[in-house]
Amino acid sequence: MGTVRVQAEDFDAAAEARLIAAGRVDVGALVTFVGLCRDEGGRLAALEIEHYPGMAEAEIARVVASAQARWPLLGVTAIHRFGALAPGAQIVLVAVAAAHRGDAFAAAEMLMDYLKTQAPFWKRARRADGGLEEWVEAKSSDDAMAARWRSSGSP
Amino acid sequence: MKAVYFAWVRERVGKNEEALEPPAEVVTVGDLIAWLSRRGEGYAHAFERPRVIRAAIDRAHVGHDARIAGAREIAFFPPMTGG
Numbered sequence: 072m073g074t075v076r077v078q079a080e081d082f083d084a085a086a087e088a089r090l091i092a093a094g095r096v097d098v099g100a101l102v103t104f105v106g107l108c109r110d111e112g113g114r115l116a117a118l119e120i121e122h123y124p125g126m127a128e129a130e131i132a133r134v135v136a137s138a139q140a141r142w143p144l145l146g147v148t149a150i151h152r153f154g155a156l157a158p159g160a161q162i163v164l165v166a167v168a169a170a171h172r173g174d175a176f177a178a179a180e181m182l183m184d185y186l187k188t189q190a191p192f193w194k195r196a197r198r199a200d201g202g203l204e205e206w207v208e209a210k211s212s213d214d215a216m217a218a219r220w221r222s223s224g225s226p
Numbered sequence: 227m228k229a230v231y232f233a234w235v236r237e238r239v240g241k242n243e244e245a246l247e248p249p250a251e252v253v254t255v256g257d258l259i260a261w262l263s264r265r266g267e268g269y270a271h272a273f274e275r276p277r278v279i280r281a282a283i284d285r286a287h288v289g290h291d292a293r294i295a296g297a298r299e300i301a302f303f304p305p306m307t308g309g
Contacts, residue, residue, distance in 0.1 A: 106309055120308070121232060121233055122308070123230070123232055123282070123285070123301060123303070125285050126282055126285035126286075126301070129285050129286070130285075130286075130287070151308060151309075162309070163308070163309050183309055186308060186309045187306070187307075187308055187309030188305075188306060189287070189306065190306060190308045190309070191232065191282070191301075191303060191306055191308070192306055192307065192308025192309070193232060193233035193303065193304065193306060193307050193308070194307045194308070195233075206233055206234050206304065206307075207307045208307070209304070209305035209306065209307050213309075
């Protein structure tokens with residue numbers, strides 16, 4: 072259960088969310104998160120996102136499975152894009168359906184925290200001033216966010 | 227086994243992937259990183275801070291203490307920055 076896609080193409084977040092709940096009458100909460108490419112105050116021209124084909128899908132599926140083991144979810148869709156993305160472009164979608172909002176919010180947040188630190192994607196920033204391209208550094212704050220879910224009991 | 231490299235590890239090594247035949251004394255992922263870092267300048271640069279390097283065996287994350295025996299594909303990459 073759950074939909075995982077890794078793709079270059081854009082996605083329609085509203086349509087993906089509607090799909091999860093379509094035809095169901097037990098969904099009381101539908102949380103959709105979309106991560107977008109920021110321009111970093113005008114300094115960033117584009118992000119290049121590299122991924123590990125095969126492992127990216129498998130790792131997102133593992134993260135989805137652990138969320139499903141932890142909360143009573145009625146549907147999950149996770150989509151991550153790769154390739155060149157301009158400021159304003161959508162990068163990642165997490166949509167979670169549950170009977171109650173607490174489970175849906177928590178699962179969506181855990182999914183994003185784990186996607187950022189566990190799914191094999193790497194961002195490279197292309198600067199607006201034409202300067203050197205730089206690999207985006209992993210943030211310890213992202214690791215700390217992901218660690219919260221481990222300290223409160225594994226799924 | 228096949229080694230695959232991503233992001234700045236790939237750039238520093240100078241290739242996307244290659245076949246490796248490490249000697250028998252290379253038992254763990256950490257041993258393999260140390261062995262690779264002696265293969266030339268690019269490798270030395272890629273693996274100069276071994277603790278930063280993440281690894282996966284057959285497309286699942288592993289620690290540096292994981293044994294490489296039986297691995298078909300071993301990947302090396304920097305900490306992930308997706309999402």
